[in-house]
Amino acid sequence: MQTIVFIGSNKSGTSKEALITSTEMGYFTVLLTDRKKFMRQRNEFPEVQQMMFVENLFEKDKILSIIKDLELDGKQIRAVISFIDPFVSYAGKISEELGLVQLSVDALSIIEDKSRFRTNLKGLPVSPHFTVLQSDESIHKFIEEFDGYFPLVLKSPVSNGSKDVLPVHTIYELSEGLQFLNKKFPNKAILMEEYLIGPQYLIEVMVVNGEIFIIAVIEQEILNGHRFIITGYIYPALLSMEEYEELENAVFSIIRKLELINGTCHLEMRNVNGQWKLIEINPRMSGGAMNRIVQEGTGINLVKETIKLFLGIEPNLEKSVMKYVYAKYLIVDSKGKLIKVTGKGRALKHNGVKEVFVKPKKGAVLRKPQSMGDRYAYVIAVSDTAESAKHAAVTAANEIRFYLEPL
Numbered sequence: 001m002q003t004i005v006f007i008g009s010n011k012s013g014t015s016k017e018a019l020i021t022s023t024e025m026g027y028f029t030v031l032l033t034d035r036k037k038f039m040r041q042r043n044e045f046p047e048v049q050q051m052m053f054v055e056n057l058f059e060k061d062k063i064l065s066i067i068k069d070l071e072l073d074g075k076q077i078r079a080v081i082s083f084i085d086p087f088v089s090y091a092g093k094i095s096e097e098l099g100l101v102q103l104s105v106d107a108l109s110i111i112e113d114k115s116r117f118r119t120n121l122k123g124l125p126v127s128p129h130f131t132v133l134q135s136d137e138s139i140h141k142f143i144e145e146f147d148g149y150f151p152l153v154l155k156s157p158v159s160n161g162s163k164d165v166l167p168v169h170t171i172y173e174l175s176e177g178l179q180f181l182n183k184k185f186p187n188k189a190i191l192m193e194e195y196l197i198g199p200q201y202l203i204e205v206m207v208v209n210g211e212i213f214i215i216a217v218i219e220q221e222i223l224n225g226h227r228f229i230i231t232g233y234i235y236p237a238l239l240s241m242e243e244y245e246e247l248e249n250a251v252f253s254i255i256r257k258l259e260l261i262n263g264t265c266h267l268e269m270r271n272v273n274g275q276w277k278l279i280e281i282n283p284r285m286s287g288g289a290m291n292r293i294v295q296e297g298t299g300i301n302l303v304k305e306t307i308k309l310f311l312g313i314e315p316n317l318e319k320s321v322m323k324y325v326y327a328k329y330l331i332v333d334s335k336g337k338l339i340k341v342t343g344k345g346r347a348l349k350h351n352g353v354k355e356v357f358v359k360p361k362k363g364a365v366l367r368k369p370q371s372m373g374d375r376y377a378y379v380i381a382v383s384d385t386a387e388s389a390k391h392a393a394v395t396a397a398n399e400i401r402f403y404l405e406p407l
Contacts, residue, residue, distance in 0.1 A: 003028040003075040004307070005067060007057055007082040007091045011044065012359055013287040015083035017303045023047040025307065028075060032057060032066065057087060063094060079310045083303075086112055086158065088283040092263075101312040104207070107260040108283040114157040115191050117281055121257055126250045126269070126278045130193040132157075135186075139178045142192075147171055151195035154178065156185050163371040165228055167195060196279065198272040201237050203251055204285055204294060204302060206264045206317065208309060212255050213317050214248060215302060216294050220268070223331070229369045233289075233327040234386055235297040243271065250276040264306050266290075289327050289357065289378050296354055296382050297325040323382050326389040328397040330377040335367040336404025341377070343399035350399075352381040352392035358400070366404060376402065 004027045009015040022029040024047075031038075031048045034057045038045065045051060054062060067077055079100060082091040089108035096102055110116045115132045133142050146152060154177040156164040164184065166177040181190050200222060204215040217239065221232030239247065251267060266286045268279040285291070291303045299320030308315045338360050347356045358377040360366060367374060377400055381392035 001028045001075050002026070002078050003030060003070060004078055004311075005030045005032065005070070005080045007032050007063070007080065007087045007094075008084045009033065009038075010084060010287070011038075011041075012357070013289075014285055014291050014303055015287065017291050018081070018083045018307060019045065020047045021301070021304050021307060023049070025304070027078065030070065030075075032063065058090065060090075060094065064097070067094075067098065079307070081307065081310050083284055083306075084287075085282065085284070088112065095310075101262075101310055103263045103310070104259065104261045107258045108263055108265075110258060111260075111265060111281050111283040112158075114155055114159075114280075115189050116157070117258065118191065118193075121254060121278065124253055124257060126254060126276055128194045128196055128277050130191060133178070133190040133192065135182075135188055139175070139182070142178065143171060143174055146174065146192065149194070150174075153193045153195050154181060155191040155193070156181055157189055157191050158185070163373070167228075196270045196272050196277050198270040198277075200268060200270045200279065201247070202233070202286060202290075203247070203267045203269065204264075204290070205251060205255065205266065206302075206305070206309065206315065207255060207260050207262060208315060210261045212252055214251060215300060215317060216298060217244070217247065218293065223369065229331070229372060229375070231329045231331065231375070232390075233293055233325075234390065235293055235325040238386060247271075247276055250278075254278060254281065262309070264309070288329075288372070288375075289355070289380060292355055292380055293325050293327050296380065297321065297323050324384065324386045324389040325380065325382050326386070326393040327378055327380045328390075328393040329375040330379075330397055330400060330402075331369045331375055332366045332402050332404065333368055334404065334406065335365070336406045338362055338364045338366055339403040339405055341403070342401045346399040347379055347396040350381070350392055350396040352383045352389060353379060353396045354382050355380040356396065356400070365407065366402065 004022045028049050030050045032054050039053050080091050080094045082088050092103040092105040118130050121127050151169045154166040168174045200220045202218045206213045217237045219234040219237040220230045223229040223231045267281045294302045305315035344356050379393045379397045381389050383389040
């Protein structure tokens, strides 16, 4: 039986869609997870034929032993895949050892670490000013060196989803931020970058045998006053031909410098006074509702085409649809235990609305956003114009109410 092994998954978003898609494609789908609660919630993964708990997913000998047992049981392993950090390049390495499709493991590994890709891309016009504080360097020296260069951004090189990304505007905030990250990530480096101001865009990319395909360019709307939390996505981004060509050149320069030959990634870039600057790059397609956004706007099921790439099957990246898509994410403004959510049915009745998704269940503790994981619902709407797609999504989203018991 032809089998795909997935290393790690979330309960929703593109990694969960990958499990569903694998089964729909006719593969025996195996999920290796380090989350014990997933084993208790096994019924929430009906698309997974076999789920196994592995305490340390980075214990490669254990993973290879499991795969050997699957093969002895008659399973033909066609791919080992991960759609979540930090297992993307790791899954690629295991694939290499098994003689499966070879991805650009070294490039994916560099992309997984923010300080490594910053260093690798240093000198390109897309790179902002940055420095890396190693764990054995003096925080006080660092603070003195950057006095007068505010605002700045502090990051953990291994974080994702806007977690542990701290804007700093004063010496006091810089000192507090460095101490916070040092405590949370002991003996780890800290990345400091210039604060870039300008509209922000997400770019989905697939590279097949060295040929670079820009699948979608999506404008992001950032929640004011919060730590880079995205609450709106507009596809396609409204760029002039000149802006798009310059963006394309910037993306190509990044991919070639990283020597990514086979694989996927998504980039976040800002247009700073007419010059494109790289905010982030991750070695996988974006999570959340991204696959639905891309599919509604282009006709491409990017999750499915990514799986095909990992299987050694030529992906079909031809766009069959040209629609405007707007995704509106919802947050809460106070901490509390969820009593109920209302309005989903009413939201779905609005013209143009294609999907309404509510993540938390009754009893979950919700909070004001500190990372992208603190977005609790989204509405996706489609139309022939950007304005009408946004109006439909925002109007429908206003129907949804979270009722919380204060904590």
